[in-house]
Amino acid sequence: MQCWRPGRCIGLVVAMAGLVAGSACNQTPSDPAPTPVDFSPRQTRMPGEYLVTLAAGADVKAIADLYGRFGIKGTQELGRNLFLVRLTVDPGPAKLEELRSQNAQIKAVQPNFVYRATGRGNIQ
Amino acid sequence: MIGNGAQDISRTGRGEQGKSTKIRLGAGVLIALAHLAGCGGGGGGGSSPPAPTNHTITLAWAPNHEKGVNSASGGYQVSISGQPTINVPYVSGPTAPTSTVTTLPMGTYTATVRAYAALDAQGGGAGSFSAPSQSIILNVP
Amino acid sequence: MKTPLGSKFIAALVGAALTLYAQVSAAPFVQPNLPGAATSQYVPGEVLVKFKPAAVAQERTASVAALGHTILAHLEQPGWTYVKLGADQSVTEALVAYQNDPNVEYAQPNYIYHAAAVPNDTQYSQLWAFKNTGQTVTTGTYVPTSGTAGDDMNIEPAWGHITDCGSVVVAVVDSGVNYNQEDLAANMWNGGLSFPNHGYDYVDNDNDPMDLKGHGTHVAGIIGAAGNNATGTTGVCWKASIMAMRVLDATGFGTTASIIQGINFAVTHGAKVINMSIGGGGAFDQIFSDAITTAQNSDVVVVVAAGNETSNNDLTAVYPCNFTQPNLVCVAALDQNYALASFSNFGATSVDVGAPGTNILSTFAGITATMADPLTNWTISGGWTHVINNTHDFLVEPTPFTVAKYVANLNDTATKGFNTSAVNAVVLNFSVAINLANNGDNFVVGADPNGANPFAAGPLTGSIPGPFHAAPTTGSVTPLHLDISPCAGHVNCLIGFKLATGPSTPGDFGIGITQFSISTVTLTTNTYQIDNGTSMASPEVAGLAAMLRAYNPQFTYADTVNAIKNGGRSVAALAGKTTTGKAVDVMSSLAYINPPTGLMAIVQ
Numbered sequence: 001m002q003c004w005r006p007g008r009c010i011g012l013v014v015a016m017a018g019l020v021a022g023s024a025c026n027q028t029p030s031d032p033a034p035t036p037v038d039f040s041p042r043q044t045r046m047p048g049e050y051l052v053t054l055a056a057g058a059d060v061k062a063i064a065d066l067y068g069r070f071g072i073k074g075t076q077e078l079g080r081n082l083f084l085v086r087l088t089v090d091p092g093p094a095k096l097e098e099l100r101s102q103n104a105q106i107k108a109v110q111p112n113f114v115y116r117a118t119g120r121g122n123i124q
Numbered sequence: 125m126i127g128n129g130a131q132d133i134s135r136t137g138r139g140e141q142g143k144s145t146k147i148r149l150g151a152g153v154l155i156a157l158a159h160l161a162g163c164g165g166g167g168g169g170g171s172s173p174p175a176p177t178n179h180t181i182t183l184a185w186a187p188n189h190e191k192g193v194n195s196a197s198g199g200y201q202v203s204i205s206g207q208p209t210i211n212v213p214y215v216s217g218p219t220a221p222t223s224t225v226t227t228l229p230m231g232t233y234t235a236t237v238r239a240y241a242a243l244d245a246q247g248g249g250a251g252s253f254s255a256p257s258q259s260i261i262l263n264v265p
Numbered sequence: 266m267k268t269p270l271g272s273k274f275i276a277a278l279v280g281a282a283l284t285l286y287a288q289v290s291a292a293p294f295v296q297p298n299l300p301g302a303a304t305s306q307y308v309p310g311e312v313l314v315k316f317k318p319a320a321v322a323q324e325r326t327a328s329v330a331a332l333g334h335t336i337l338a339h340l341e342q343p344g345w346t347y348v349k350l351g352a353d354q355s356v357t358e359a360l361v362a363y364q365n366d367p368n369v370e371y372a373q374p375n376y377i378y379h380a381a382a383v384p385n386d387t388q389y390s391q392l393w394a395f396k397n398t399g400q401t402v403t404t405g406t407y408v409p410t411s412g413t414a415g416d417d418m419n420i421e422p423a424w425g426h427i428t429d430c431g432s433v434v435v436a437v438v439d440s441g442v443n444y445n446q447e448d449l450a451a452n453m454w455n456g457g458l459s460f461p462n463h464g465y466d467y468v469d470n471d472n473d474p475m476d477l478k479g480h481g482t483h484v485a486g487i488i489g490a491a492g493n494n495a496t497g498t499t500g501v502c503w504k505a506s507i508m509a510m511r512v513l514d515a516t517g518f519g520t521t522a523s524i525i526q527g528i529n530f531a532v533t534h535g536a537k538v539i540n541m542s543i544g545g546g547g548a549f550d551q552i553f554s555d556a557i558t559t560a561q562n563s564d565v566v567v568v569v570a571a572g573n574e575t576s577n578n579d580l581t582a583v584y585p586c587n588f589t590q591p592n593l594v595c596v597a598a599l600d601q602n603y604a605l606a607s608f609s610n611f612g613a614t615s616v617d618v619g620a621p622g623t624n625i626l627s628t629f630a631g632i633t634a635t636m637a638d639p640l641t642n643w644t645i646s647g648g649w650t651h652v653i654n655n656t657h658d659f660l661v662e663p664t665p666f667t668v669a670k671y672v673a674n675l676n677d678t679a680t681k682g683f684n685t686s687a688v689n690a691v692v693l694n695f696s697v698a699i700n701l702a703n704n705g706d707n708f709v710v711g712a713d714p715n716g717a718n719p720f721a722a723g724p725l726t727g728s729i730p731g732p733f734h735a736a737p738t739t740g741s742v743t744p745l746h747l748d749i750s751p752c753a754g755h756v757n758c759l760i761g762f763k764l765a766t767g768p769s770t771p772g773d774f775g776i777g778i779t780q781f782s783i784s785t786v787t788l789t790t791n792t793y794q795i796d797n798g799t800s801m802a803s804p805e806v807a808g809l810a811a812m813l814r815a816y817n818p819q820f821t822y823a824d825t826v827n828a829i830k831n832g833g834r835s836v837a838a839l840a841g842k843t844t845t846g847k848a849v850d851v852m853s854s855l856a857y858i859n860p861p862t863g864l865m866a867i868v869q
């Protein structure tokens with residue numbers, strides 16, 4: 001990690017949940033809000049993206065019923081009652097789990113975690 | 125009088141005289157009981173035949189999946205304490221035999237089985253053995 | 266004739282057979298109905314007979330003739346005679362007959378021995394993981410680049426028995442595979458008309474898993490680069506069936522969603538080994554774990570990398586390594602002296618085995634290049650300024666950086682076009698310090714392949730919204746990477762940075778960008794490259810898993826995992842650092858025999 005001022009390097013920790021929570025993107029007429037993305041190597045989950053498992057027999061509209069208040073930008077079916085849901089506003093995993101526990105239609109919800117290749121490249 | 129054998133039968137297999145008792149190995153050690161043909165009850169009277177001193181026991185195990193075990197120069201070896209090793213070689217077909225029949229006199233024995241094949245860890249044909257299986261105890265009355 | 270290695274073993278069995286009770290089989294070697302000599306361990310129609318010292322020549326000749334056999338030779342080994350059987354006579358019957366002959370001491374088959382096989386691939390001598398002679402890896406980048414002879418996977422003897430793992434499909438769940446690479450093309454999974462490119466791409470959601478990073482191709486080559494074809498390198502398997510699952514983008518980045526789709530595809534389409542040279546921190550990933558369990562239920566072995574953070578996975582979990590399903594094997598990296606590689610993670614309860622992971626030469630997707638830019642001559646709109654700090658070029662706003670604070674209602678941009686027409690993959694790299702004070706403040710970075718607005722919402726644009734701070738006064742920078750591969754093939758890929766602020770005041774120190782470069786991959790068919798990492802160790806074990814399952818078609822995942830773990834070789838560097846304390850040993854694993862199970866007694 002390189003320092004702006006040599007000798008006073010302080011680690012930059014990107015806590016994506018805290019970063020995104022409660023924030024709203026600036027909007028200009030010419031530039032619709034881009035997707036908030038923290039592409040930091042320290043990121044552990046995709047902000048605003050969650051994997052939602054429906055209970056057996058549940059309707060997919062249960063996802064919008066429960067999480068629509070955060071703005072659903074997209075829902076992708078992954079099979080086996082599993083859906084990738086992209087939210088406009090990310091309230092954090094704890095909030096989503098709190099809501100899920102009150103709704104029998106949703107069996108599980110978790111972040112869409114990040115993984116990286118474990119090759120170091122052609123370096124020492 | 126059957127003595128200890130009778131106690132064993134009532135405690136474990138609840139087997140009746142004249143019936144086979146089949147015991148499968150679970151997580152622990154089990155006791156295989158010998159069939160006592162024609163044993164009469166205790167007490168005097170009657171002309172009961174003498175109790176046999178040797179019993180027939182079949183040992184069986186699940187087949188290994190190694191190609192070498194199930195092909196020429198492969199097979200199994202059964203070890204029973206105090207007894208000569210029993211070799212159970214591959215003969216033909218898809219698998220080597222996975223059972224053997226032996227007779228044992230009265231006594232308590234420990235039995236294990238291990239598999240073997242010709243291929244050794246250096247790539248030659250000097251052979252390899254598996255570690256022994258979990259042991260079982262044979263209590264032959 | 267050299268004394269067969271098996272003589273002691275065979276003698277023990279034969280000797281034992283002669284002392285058994287009547288109900289026990291007397292012959293330890295019974296010839297099965299073999300489909301062909303190629304699958305037997307001994308030569309059909311031949312036996313070796315050791316006569317007792319007292320048996321004179323005439324008696325020996327008579328013994329052989331009486332059975333209708335022919336003496337081929339009297340061997341130098343005293344008493345041993347090389348005998349050819351009559352037509353349609355079996356080795357089994359001959360052994361029994363000779364054992365019943367009072368002139369005979371021993372009889373045995375004429376066993377077949379396999380020489381260790383050495384492939385003729387042009388770069389084989391650099392593959393220390395397969396044969397460590399103490400050689401120097403000439404393009405190695407991890408020190409040491411030479412090591413200890415004998416510290417390798419002991420694979421050459423195994424190649425004397427099997428080189429073709431093509432019956433076992435191995436899924437490389439990674440950044441894709443360059444399936445046109447000259448040493449991989451013949452060893453790719455046949456996906457038929459449905460999957461003509463040998464797998465699937467869950468990054469772009471199409472059926473072309475071409476590798477735009479190189480990592481997956483390197484991994485695939487370790488598993489199954491074509492062997493003994495006088496070209497390039499070889500994999501653990503000379504022949505293989507590699508399924509390419511692209512779940513990582515050109516920066517090597519992937520998510521739960523893409524990875525589990527890759528796993529499920531692999532399981533559904535018949536893979537029996539999955540390699541995942543990936544790692545992620547964070548909390549336990551239930552859906553990923555469920556996918557591993559699905560693989561277990563389909564009898565699939567999953568081999569994964571331990572990670573490269575030099576950390577103890579027992580204390581800081583890394584997934585998928587730290588999943589506990591019994592079909593999963595986690596692999597640490599060893600160097601050329603079989604020391605734990607300096608970067609390798611470890612774990613006495615979470616990491617299973619070690620394998621070579623430094624200076625590993627393998628197939629690669631193409632030629633890589635890095636184009637650095639000093640952040641000068643950018644088209645500026647607003648307060649962006651190029652400065653030099655401690656010899657490093659920076660693009661900052663506002664200035665002086667970490668002194669001035671930005672004002673409200675900014676929409677300041679810095680853009681520059683780059684010619685990325687002659688490449689196939691493009692990754693944007695830079696390091697940045699970010700200090701944003703308020704809701705409504707944003708740092709935006711983006712690219713447009715056609716030179717248009719790079720800040721329009723889309724897959725090549727991302728933002729970090731405020732409030733967000735590094736250290737308030739001494740901004741440290743963190744490296745970031747963005748896959749902008751849609752720019753590949755375009756002459757004017759316009760890249761831009763924007764500081765957009767809302768109406769709130771006061772502002773903060775803003776943005777400082779440095780170490781800007783563009784990394785590219787130009788696909789080729791004949792590139793090979795060194796790589797280091799537990800990423801390289803994992804596929805060596807995946808290749809071993811495929812070899813074991815190909816050699817033993819009845820093997821379950823449990824048999825395979827047991828053979829890998831128990832067939833390994835104890836290595837001091839792994840003691841207390843892995844569950845087994847062992848480095849994988851291919852030949853020992855091939856010869857490993859699982860203990861029988863289910864022993865029971867039936868009384869009749």
